[in-house]
Amino acid sequence: VIWMTQSPSLLSASTGDRVTISCRMSQGISSYLAWYQQKPGKAPELLIYAASTLQSGVPSRFSGSGSGTDFTLTISCLQSEDFATYYCQQYYSFPRTFGQGTKVEIK
């Protein structure tokens, strides 16, 4: 099983801020990593796959980087609709696993 450490678990930020969320793997996964956004009462939505490829329709203020064991999700200019919980997920091996989540809240 590949374990994932996502940090921070809670991030307080203001509209317009640049925020960064980290995801570290217990072993290398090449670039087989995705990032999701989840709002309360809603299903997760795919933001980024293959570590850095933006899913169609996702605003360009979202970006992903990294490979191997260390990955980062960056939101360049936080908007009001971006306050949500974010999860990383590896699809390099089975079982598929998710990070614990990062809640981005209004400061």
Next chain:
Amino acid sequence: QVQLQESGPGLVKPSGTLSLTCAVSGGSISSSNWWSWVRQPPGKGLEWIGEIYHSGSTNYNPSLKSRVTISVDKSKNQFSLKLSSVTAADTAVYYCARAPGDHPAFDIWGQGTMVTVSS
């Protein structure tokens, strides 16, 4: 576009079997995608349960494998989840999701259905 819709009982008794179905619309379940179940206990994170291909090939989470069966019904364009011997720990929102074969991140999700295990 492809949409997924979960259905099934919202309440299951302890030691019983949880049964859910995910209907696929706007596309064929026989396309080059894997079809997954993911769950989320109240206030907690996401857990992958397992997946199926239209051929019937499956992959399961080892933590649940002894209790899980995922099946596909191509004639109805749907796939299903059965989870046996449920306990309160299985109370969660259950999502079905699609993962394309080339980059199997979950690109389409159902809205989710809440299942409570209680007598």
